[in-house]
Amino acid sequence: MNRFRPSGVWGFILRRLLLGVVVLILVSILVFLATQALGDPARAILGRNATPASLAALRRQLHLDRPVFEQYWTWVTGLLHGNLGTSLAAQEPVTTLLRPRLVNSAVLVALAAVVSIPLSIAIGAYAALKREKVFDQTSSNLLLVLAALPEFVVGMLLVILFATTVFHVLPAISTVPPGSQPWNNWVALVLPTITLVIIVAPYIARIMRASMIEVLESDYVEMARLKGLPERTVLVRHALPNALGPVFQVIALNLAYLAGAIIVIEYVFNYAGVGGAVQQAVINHDLPVVQALAILIAAVYVVLNLLADVATILVTPKLRTRL
Secondary structure (H helix, E strand, O other): OHHHOOOHHHHHHHHHHHHHHHHHHHHHHHHHHHHHOOOOHHHHHHOOOOOHHHHHHHHHHOOOOOOHHHHHHHHHHHHHOOOOOEOOOOOOEHHHHHHHHHHHHHHHHHHHHHHHHHHHHHHHHHHHHOOOOHHHHHHHHHHHHHHHOOHHHHHHHHHHHHOOOOOOOOOOOOOOOOOOOHHHHHHHHHHHHHHHHHHHHHHHHHHHHHHHHHHHOOHHHHHHHHOOOOHHHHHHHHHHHHHHHHHHHHHHHHHHHHHHHHHHHHHHHOOOOHHHHHHHHHHOOOHHHHHHHHHHHHHHHHHHHHHHHHHHHHHOHHHHHHO
16 A cells, blocks of 8 residues: 555655645634634624614524534635635625735735845854854844844834834834735835844744754764865855755744734734734624634645745755655
């Protein structure tokens, strides 16, 4: 039977995909059951003074009178067909409601990733090369302090420093008017992007430093130096690729973490992203919107972790030979 078992990198990817599907199924069950505890959407829509007859009529209209399993099955089959449902509060497709907000949030996360990933890798690698020297000690202490700060504290400090009392060179509010694109007013993206960079960069840089130190002390790096290879070649071709393996995992976890942390940052800067959609959906007991956002965030976690695993294998020769 082992001869039918997929092997190699593609076999590993297939197994990870199947595991991701199982995780998403379990998450969908938990999300659906959890959202049922938010309360009665019909009463949230009609208010406290609604009559029992009007509540019953709205529940029938929204298919809330059906058994829980039937509601779950309808929701899941809709997801498989790309249908996220209909917003109970706005009475429009969830996809239409969330599309502009998802684009806004994706732009913010993409900007933070483009800046934070190379910056933190460079800081961590250089700190490892300058181990126990001034740059290493200074950067390590600074990164430790930044990693301890909550997201909203970082955002408020940046607002105070650059948008209010100190310099006042950037807008404190990052508004995106309806129908507009976030990149049309790129200045408004600076502070939330810097906030997200500060949130994730310390973790990536610290792991990069530790991984780089371990690789620099390894036997194969020492052997490469004994062969007379230039130091730059040793670092670029032997040390850096092997040090990036563990870092990819941390990058994936931090980018997935941003999918949740961005909700707080968007609230601080009044940014029209998924954060406001989550807040309004919970207040209005808009179950389809909450369910859609929760399953999308879970899918982001699964996809990013799969990409991190594949990237780790591609840059680490030892892992490729074990598959």
